[in-house]
Every structure is written in C-alpha cells, then in structure tokens.
Amino acid sequence: MTRLYSWEGLLFATFVIIFAFNAAFTPDFLGLSNQINLFQLSIEKIILALVMTFIIINAEIDLSVGSMMGLSACAFGYLYQIGTPAPAAIAICLAAGVLGGFLNGWFIARLGLPSLVVTLATLIGFRGLARVMLEDRGIGDFPEWFNALGQKGLIGPLPFALLAFALLFALLYVLLERSGFGRKTYVIGSNRDVADFAGIDTARHKIVLFTLSGLTSAFAGLLFAARVGAVRGDVGSGFELDVITIVLLGGVSIFGGKGTLVGTLLSILIVLNLRNGMGLMNITGHIQTGVIGLLLIASVVIPRIKFATSRGSKPEATS
Template sequence: MTTAPQATGRQIPDRLMSPTRRALKSWEMLLFVVAVGIFVANSLASPYFLDPWNLSDASFNFTEKALIAFAMAMLIIAGEIDLSVASIIALASTAMGAAMIAGAPVPVLVAVGLGTGVLCGAFNGLLVARFGLPSIVVTIGTMSLFRGLSYIALGDGAYTGYPAGFGWFGQGYVWWVFSFELVLFALFAVVFYVLLHRTNFGRAVYVIGNNATAARFSGIRVDRIRFMLFVLTGLMSGIAAVCLTSRLGSTRPSIAMGWELEAVTMVVLGGVSILGGSGSIPGVVIAALVMGLVTFGLGLLNVPGIVMSIIIGALLIGVIALPRLWRMLRK
C-alpha cells in the first residue's frame, strides 16, 4: 500500500533559484530600496536637495571613502583587515606637502601621494604575509605609526599653497555636474567588479576567505595574494589622499581622522561578511550611496557632526548584529 507524498515544507536553496529571484531576495536589493527611500525622504525634507549641483556636492561625502572601501572589501573577503587606511592618507598628504614645498610640479605630487600609499600598503602586507602577524594587530600599530610620522613632520602646522592645477583632482568637473571624483568612483567600481567577480584572482580571494588552508593545498599562493591586497589598499588610500588634499587645498596631521571606521562601515553595510568569504562590489557601491545620502541629508538639516558619527557607529553595530539576530529569530 502506497501513501501519497507529503509536502516537506523545505525552502528552495538560493543556488537553485532563478537569477531574478535571487536578485530580488539579495542584500543588495534591500540596500537599493533603502537608498531610494532615503532619497525620497531627503527630497521631502529639504527643497534644496534635488538641485543638480547640490546632488553633485553630495558625492564628495562618499567618493573618497568609497575608493578605499573597494580595496578594503576585497581585503575583508580574504579574511584580513586594514585599519591604517586613514593614517596612510595623512602620511601620503604630508609627503605631498613636503614635495610641494620643495618645488615639485603637479605630476610629481600625484606620484609622491600614490607612491607613499603603495609603500605603506607594502609594509603592512610584508608584516602580515611574510611574518604571519595578525592583520588587525599590525594595522592598529601602523595606524599610530603613520599618523605619528605626520605629526612629527608638521606638529600643529599645515602645508598650504598647492599649485592651482593640483586643485582639479578634488574640485574639478569632467562634464556638467559630474566631478572628477565621481567619474573616478564609477570607473573604479567597474574595475573592482571585474577584478573580484570576473577573474581568477577574485575567485582566489573568495577561496582564501573561506578556507586559507584549503586554498594553499589547491595551489593558490595565499601569502602573495594577501600581500597584493594590502598593496592595493595602500594604493587606493594614496588615490584618496590625492583627491582629499586637492579638495581641501591643505595638509594637516589630523586629515581623514576616523575614516577607517567609515570605510569598514561602508564595506560591512554593503553585505561583505566581517569574517570573510562573502560579499560583492555592487553592495559596496550601493552602501556608499546610502551613507552619502544619509550624511548629506543630515547636513542639509543642520544636524551636528557628532550625531552623524553616532549614526555611523550605530549602522556598523546594527549591520553586524542584524544577520545573527535574524537567524536566532528564525530558529
């Protein structure tokens, strides 16, 4: 005697769903809905928000930090982290200021900023990949080291008087309301998307983040890739230093203070697991837009900066805790 099969009530695994259904259920889609909601709320809260030039100015709230977040995302996916990125910006900016005082032209200033970022990233990568030190400990140490060098060089002073041509990197516009920084953000979003999601290097990053030991046995050069990721993060910090110094027109040791928190928040808000092994560049792009819209909207409402810092800290804690709380509720 046979009995009719009964429904088990099991859910369809995500990998067996159609691409459209997976996209609709993804974290990136939720973030996109949140971004649209914030955009609508800002447009209702302030009559000045929808002005094209105001929206262009809003991009300065996230583009420089997003450049760092792209590289930081790959680093965290690989199971590492770099908390010295803001201090790399400070040291790179100080090096550019010293070169400017020495009479260096604009191309040399840019090369000095990028080179300083690469050297700082290589130093972090050497300590982590070659000597096997924990990245969080190393970069906490270099966070103090790099900024300390800036304070030694400048003290309470500042470098000012950068050449007029240098200001274009942080203040110039490519076309209409599209600033150089915004175009740079879009360009690197595509570059990092291809690098992480469409190359063997990106697949190796995911494998290392999920199981570094298995990655070694499969022939992946784990230490080399980790070193390259730290160098890449240093390079992007150098690019951010060029843009920020150009936009401000001056260098102080306190430049970019606290940006490491905002970069990590941007990455984690974008759906990158803080434990490594998962995440996407589109998520980081949308997270950057969300944070930019939030800070710009609060600025239009004259909300104090300390309140914005509280909101960013709450976002970081909430995004890390939310998935675990959701799993607990489902159980």
C-alpha cells in the first residue's frame, strides 16, 4: 500500500508542477471558463476512463468503448432523423449500450474468450454498425434542449456532462472502495482461480462490468452528440487507446488487481493540463500524443527504479 500511496503522491506532484507552469505562463488559464473548458473538451474520454479502471483492475480490457460511443451517437442521429422523439431515441441508445456491453461480457466470461480479441472484434463490428446507419453523412439539428444540455451551464456555469462526471466518480468511488462489489473486482483481478474457489461468481461479475462499460460508452456517445451538436460515422474513433493510456498512467496494473480511481483522476488531471499547456504552446496533436506516450513508459519505469533501490529487491517479473 505504501507504494501505491507514494505513486499517487508522485502523480499529484507532477500535476501540481504542470498546473503551476500553465498558470504562470498562460494569462487566462486560471479563469473558470478555461478550467471548465479543459474538462469539457475531453469529457467523454475521462468518463470512459472511470469504468475502464474497473475493467483493467479486473485483469480485462475493453477496446470497443470508442466504437460503442460512435454507435450510440450515430444511432441517436439516425433515430432522430427518421422522426423518433429525442427522449425515446436516448433510451434506445442506452439500451444498445447495455446490449453491446453484455455481448462483450458474455463472450468473455461465459465462453472464456480473451477480452483483447472479443473487444477487438466488437471495436470493428460496432463501428461498422454505426457506419451502416449513417454511411458517410453527418447529422445535426438536434432539439434545442438537447444541444443546450451539452453546451450550456446547467447549474451556474457547470455543464451537465461535468456534473455527470463528478456524480459518476463519486458513485464508482464508493462502489470500488467501500462495497463488496469493489473488493470482488480486486480479488478477481489478482487471481481469478482463487476468486472462483472462494465462491465468487466471477463470470457474472465480468458480465456486469462489461455491461456497465457498454452503458457508459453509449452515454458518452450521447454527450458527444449534445456537445458537438452533430454526429458522423467516426465519432469516438481511436478513443480507446487514449482512455487506456490515462488509466495505465494512473497506476492501474495491466495485469489486474492493482490501482485506484484516485490514481485515474490524478492521471486525468495531468493529461488534460499537459495537453492544454502544449496546445497553448502551439504543439500539434500528434506530438502531444507522443509526449503522453513517453509519460506512459516513464510511469512504469520510474516506480520500478524507486522500488528496486529502496528495497534492494528485484523488480517484479512481468511475463
């Protein structure tokens, strides 16, 4: 545990440095509107990162989140265009998320297929369905209240999506840290066989997690539609890798069993501030991603060096 605490301390220190740097060099950085904007621009990714934390702690991975986002956003556009009332369209999209997530979970937990392969297939498949619905068109002109929900402040200047993120974080934090479900997530992630012998229905647990991931992705897709005000077939494409990077940078072990939501939150703050700062310094998107990539490798190497020198023991084996 001490190691985890110190890891989060390191993340926090990194965040403070980046934040102070941005605040010192950018005049309007500390303004409330810039701070809100910072979160708003990547709100879908950071919401997805919360549930991905559970999935990776559970020693699985979900590559299909970006495509499910796209599917939900495109389904909303399609349904709205053919005359479905927006609330009904929203309900159908969320149901599609539940169904898609359940499908992932069923193949992974009941058939015992690797999640990397199953969600790679649904990454392609869900994206395909999104394209079937919209082909190469873009759809916009959503109802006024729907767009307002994505673009305007709901309580004071705070938009709906940011409030949803805060609420989801609080709920998931309690679920992971204070509930039996959370303990099971860690136990299954560190050793599935032991969890099975302990009488935990590991298959059901995994299905619940993937269904939750599908539902959240569909929700994120709707947020995107409301925030941007238009949808296209490529909504959310490539998001899965950014989301996974955030979670891993937050100290969640790719082998499962280790990690916290606080780590993920700190990582979110670091990535958002770093990108914002680099953006203000006119550094292009590809290079920004490269810097985040370097940070990701450093996030694995640094704790090992520290661990090895302070304890004098060998770093843990990874293969």
